[in-house]
Amino acid sequence: MSQMTNLPANIVEEPSDRNTRRAFLAAAGVAGLAYTAALAYPIYRYLASPSEMALSAAAVTEVTLKDAQKLPAGSVLMFKFGPSPAMLIHHQDGRWISMTAVCTHLGCTVQYEPQADRIHCACHGGVYNPYTGANVSGPPPRPLKLFKVAVNETGVEVSRA
Amino acid sequence: MTTKTAAIYNWVDERLGLSELAAFARHKTVPVHSQSFWYYWGGISLFLFLVQCFTGVLLLVYYRPGAEAYESVRQITFVMHFGWLIRSAHAWSASLMIFSILVHMFSVYFMKAYRKPREFGWLSGMALLGLASVFGFSGYLLPMDELSYFATKVGLQIPSAIPWIGAGMANMLRGGPDVSEFTVQRFFALHVVVLPAVFLPLLGFHLWLVQRHGNAVPPCVEALPPEQRKSMPFFPNFVRKDLAMWLISLNILALLASVFPWSLGKPFDPLAPAPMGIHPEWYFMSPFEMLKLLGFVFSGKFATVGEIAGILLFTLGIVLWLLIPFYDRSKESGQRARAAHYFGLLAVFALLATTIIGYWTIR
Numbered sequence: 083m084s085q086m087t088n089l090p091a092n093i094v095e096e097p098s099d100r101n102t103r104r105a106f107l108a109a110a111g112v113a114g115l116a117y118t119a120a121l122a123y124p125i126y127r128y129l130a131s132p133s134e135m136a137l138s139a140a141a142v143t144e145v146t147l148k149d150a151q152k153l154p155a156g157s158v159l160m161f162k163f164g165p166s167p168a169m170l171i172h173h174q175d176g177r178w179i180s181m182t183a184v185c186t187h188l189g190c191t192v193q194y195e196p197q198a199d200r201i202h203c204a205c206h207g208g209v210y211n212p213y214t215g216a217n218v219s220g221p222p223p224r225p226l227k228l229f230k231v232a233v234n235e236t237g238v239e240v241s242r243a
Numbered sequence: 244m245t246t247k248t249a250a251i252y253n254w255v256d257e258r259l260g261l262s263e264l265a266a267f268a269r270h271k272t273v274p275v276h277s278q279s280f281w282y283y284w285g286g287i288s289l290f291l292f293l294v295q296c297f298t299g300v301l302l303l304v305y306y307r308p309g310a311e312a313y314e315s316v317r318q319i320t321f322v323m324h325f326g327w328l329i330r331s332a333h334a335w336s337a338s339l340m341i342f343s344i345l346v347h348m349f350s351v352y353f354m355k356a357y358r359k360p361r362e363f364g365w366l367s368g369m370a371l372l373g374l375a376s377v378f379g380f381s382g383y384l385l386p387m388d389e390l391s392y393f394a395t396k397v398g399l400q401i402p403s404a405i406p407w408i409g410a411g412m413a414n415m416l417r418g419g420p421d422v423s424e425f426t427v428q429r430f431f432a433l434h435v436v437v438l439p440a441v442f443l444p445l446l447g448f449h450l451w452l453v454q455r456h457g458n459a460v461p462p463c464v465e466a467l468p469p470e471q472r473k474s475m476p477f478f479p480n481f482v483r484k485d486l487a488m489w490l491i492s493l494n495i496l497a498l499l500a501s502v503f504p505w506s507l508g509k510p511f512d513p514l515a516p517a518p519m520g521i522h523p524e525w526y527f528m529s530p531f532e533m534l535k536l537l538g539f540v541f542s543g544k545f546a547t548v549g550e551i552a553g554i555l556l557f558t559l560g561i562v563l564w565l566l567i568p569f570y571d572r573s574k575e576s577g578q579r580a581r582a583a584h585y586f587g588l589l590a591v592f593a594l595l596a597t598t599i600i601g602y603w604t605i606r
Contacts, residue, residue: 124325128301131323 136165143242150238158194163240167191168229170238171212180229180240181215187222201226271457271477276464281350282481283488284343285453290489291340292446294496295378298333299435308431310424312387313510320507331500337379339496341526344372352587355580356459357568364456365568367449374442379524381434387427392511393521395422395430401534404550421513462576522605529594530557532601564590 127134142164150170153159159170160183167183171194185192190205194212201210208220215226232239256262273282305323307315319326348368351357357365384395399422403413418425464472475481508518523531534553541549563586571583 124328125301127324128326128329129304131326134324 139165145240146237147240148237151233151235153238156196158196160191161240163229168240169194170231170240173212177213178231178233178238179213180231180238181226182229183226185222186217186224186226187220192226268478269476271454272474273458273477273481274460274464275473275475276460278350278354278461278464281346281354282458283485284347284350286485287488287492288340288343288347289446289450290492291336291343291496294336294493295333295340296439298329298336301329302333303435306385308385309428312385312424312427312431316386316388316507327504328500331503331505332496334505335499335503336496337382338525339492339499341372341375341379343492344375345526348372349587349591351459352567353584354459354461355571355583356461358459358572358574359568361452361456361459362568364449364452366565367445367452369565371442371445371449374438374445376526378434378438378442379526381430381438383524384422384427384430385434386507387424387511388508389511389515389518390508390521392422392513393517394523395426397523397531398527401554404547404554406551422511423513462574462580465574520605522601525598528601529597532597533557533593536597536600560590 145161145163145168147159147161147170150159153170153172155172155176156174157172159172161168161170163182168180169183169192170178170180172178174196183191183193185203185205185208187203187206187208190203192201192203192208192210194200195202199212200218201212201215202208203210203220203222206221208222209218210216210222210226211218215228217223217225228243229240230243232241252261273279302319305315305319305326306312316330319330321327351365351368380395380398384391395417399413399417402416403409405412414420416426416429417423418429460472509515522528534550534557537549537553537556538546541552567583567586571579573579
């Protein structure tokens with residue numbers, strides 16, 4: 083600074099003017115950003131509420147299906163496991179199988195076809211094995227996830243494997 | 244500007260005429276005088292209307308009209324994150340918008356800004372105020388709680404006092420003889436489709452007129468020779484101050500909405516008695532109280548006469564108010580100008596007095 087004192091006054095003032103101006107603009111910019119964030123955060127949380135609720139629903143590890151033990155052999159019961167559809171199949175041979183009903187291709191809900199003894203997705207023709215959930219033909223890239231099934235006299239308990 | 248941005252600007256300018264707009268903004272000025280403060284209230288009203296649109300769309304994301312109306316508002320208020328804040332901001336900005344429109348209207352009135360060539364500005368502004376109050380009335384029912392149920396019930400009694408056609412009209416608005424889920428469904432259609440569809444073009448017309456004729460100055464400034472009048476550039480000076488006003492309004496709104504969240508009453512029940520201390524929103528308090536006072540004057544056998552007389556008197560007052568630009572036309576401050584001034588003072592006094600009496604006598 084000692085060098086600058088010899089310069090004419092108008093030149094000495096200029097850099098500090100520019101500095102205060104820059105500092106002011108920076109502070110205003112930060113305040114503006116903070117303000118925008120304070121407005122945007124509640125709106126984001128408000129709009130995200132259903133997906134947050136679905137997330138907490140997805141934390142479900144067990145579902146009890148009351149009276150589902152009465153499901154006749156060769157038929158299916160659709161139910162919700164957390165936020166997404168799932169199915170409980172009572173096979174002709176008496177086996178109980180439960181798996182997710184969301185196609186691994188593009189997320190359509192699949193259906194159990196007892197006559198053909200297969201699980202079929204009508205959207206793009208994907209086919210799964212109704213005992214193992216394995217993707218048999220069509221576009222699905224992965225098998226359907228199986229759940230654990232426990233049948234008792236009051237209902238059926240389905241839990242994450 | 245670098246050559247590239249200049250090229251992009253020129254490309255857009257050739258197609259949209261940006262430089263004409265910029266030239267227009269450069270030449271536009273706003274008068275500066277002791278009453279300039281009142282110029283901001285139209286802008287504040289506009290800002291609060293934009294807040295209404297924005298928060299309204301957010302509420303629309305979860306609101307369900309009809310039989311589920313109350314349940315969906317309960318969800319918005321207590322289940323969705325910050326739903327209470329969005330709803331509160333919508334309700335508070337509605338109140339603030341009506342308030343700032345009223346301030347805007349009275350400032351225009353007392354500055355005599357309705358005179359030639361601004362008659363259409365006055366009329367379209369009054370129509371916007373009318374629509375804003377219908378917005379308020381119809382929106383008030385949508386939560387379907389106790390208060391909204393009785394407010395709508397009482398409010399629709401007023402048109403039903405009109406001889407011959409009144410009862411039919413009220414039934415048509417209600418969708419039946421009593422306020423029900425049919426009412427909330429049609430009020431919803433009115434509130435989010437019909438009213439915006441009418442309000443927006445009218446608002447565009449109003450703003451276009453403001454641009455076309457510029458800001459009016461009060462008669463005392465108009466009397467000055469041109470060299471003594473001061474003005475500031477519209478852009479950026481006035482716009483900057485306008486935006487500062489918007490920011491202040493937003494802060495006041497945020498404060499009110501978060502410190503005094505809008506409540507949700509019990510679900511409506513047609514068999515429950517009206518809750519104690521029930522009263523209309525502040526902007527309906529004055530007409531409500533005027534009708535009530537006239538009801539005291541004409542009681543018993545003459546009650547219907549009183550109601551009809553009240554509606555007639557009220558309508559007459561509004562018609563006179565609307566027609567003021569055609570009565571008080573001359574620039575010279577003659578007898579008519581003074582009469583209009585006193586009429587304005589009387590209106591302010593009547594509105595304030597009846598509002599105060601209304602709140603005073605809440606039981």
